[in-house]
Amino acid sequence: MSADTNTFQNLPEGSLKVLQLTDCHLYADTSRCLLGMNTQETLNLVSAMALEQLGTPDMILATGDLVHDASETGYRRLRKQFARFGAPTFCLPGNHDIPEIMARLLNQDGISTIPSTQQGNWSLIFLDSTIPKKPGGHLDESQLKLLEDELQKHPDKHTLVCMHHHPIPVNSAWMDSMALNNPEPLFELLAKHKQVKGILCGHIHQEFEHNYHNLLLLGSPSTCIQFIAGQDKFGLADNPPGYRWLALLPDGEIRSGVELLPEMPEGLEFNSSGY
Ligand SMILES: [Fe+2]
Structure with missing residues (x-):
């Protein structure tokens, strides 16, 4: 798609x-x-591109993995940056984040860490799939219960479930070793809620789209570095930073795509062996 x-x-x-x-x-x-x-620079560039291409969205x-060092300074700055979009923004944690600090600092200025929101015909559920100090993901009993409660509360709303970790393999051994480690109870639950x-x-820092048991599974490019898709070992891709857009239609259809910066920012250390 052109800009x-x-x-x-x-x-x-x-x-x-x-x-x-x-x-x-x-x-x-x-x-x-x-x-x-x-x-920070690539987030600035991606944010500006998104605003120019999309206008103000209904939500972000x-x-x-919002703040790599999980610093209070980083979260405060991120909150102010997100607030400038002028759209309700929902944040969930990744393995580099600290959920408690996020909850303390990302709940003002239109930004929030609440577990769900309902808008129009849709319900969006935000899960915490992190395991403290581990890169991989897990949905503990409290998150599975939260998911079930939300699904039972809003049976008539089309639903998008959001979490940091990918629940099915993306054909990349090093990345799949850090996937959600208990997808079974998740998919069992989702199968009961059509x-x-x-x-x-x-x-996963890469574009991914797959239909799985009537669900559309989407993974997305990072606003900074991208990983090589389909490769068993860690590798940095030469794809520029980007974002994903989603249109959630009132009949339940999801349209979506990704947009990358027109040029690769300089400086990426392609020979890195990990991160
Ligand atoms: Fe990440």
């Missing part, structure tokens, strides 16, 4: 326009880089 095309054009009335920004990996110090890439979903249309993730 002058508005992805949110020609949508039926009642559609929700959603912007996903994920894996921003900010630091307290704005000059710090992740594998040679200045993550920030799906984890209103669920899709699952949206962060974590």
Whole structure:
């Protein structure tokens, strides 16, 4: 799609326009880089591109690894940056985040860490799939209960479930070793609630789209570094930073796509062996 095309054009009335920004990996110090890439600068560029291409969305979903060093300074700055979009913003934690600090600092200025929201014909549920100090993911009993309660509360709403970790393999052994480690109870639960249309993730730093048991599974590029898809070992891709847009239609259809910066920012350390 070209930059002058508005992805949110020609949508039926009642559609929700959603912007996903994920894996921003900010630091307290704005000059710090992740594998040679200045993550604050790339978030600034991706945010500006999203606003220009999409206008103000109906909501923003920030799906984890928001602040790489989990610093209070980083979260405060992120909150102010998100607030400038002027759209309700929902944040969930990734493995680099600390949920308690997020909850303390990301619940003002239109930003929140609440577990769900209902808008129009849709319900969006935000799960915490993190395991303290571990890169992989898990949905503990409290998160599975929260999910079940939300699904039972809103059976007539089309539903998008959001979490940081990917629940099915993405054909990349090193990344799949850090996937959600208990997808079975998740999919068992979702199979009982037919209103669920899709699952949206962060974590994998690459575009991913797959239909699985009538669910649309979406993974997304990071606002900073991207990983090589389909490769068993860690590797940095030369894809620029980007975002995903989603249009949630009133009949339950999900339209979605990703947009990347037109140019690769300089400095990425392609020979890095891990992060
Ligand atoms: Fe990440």
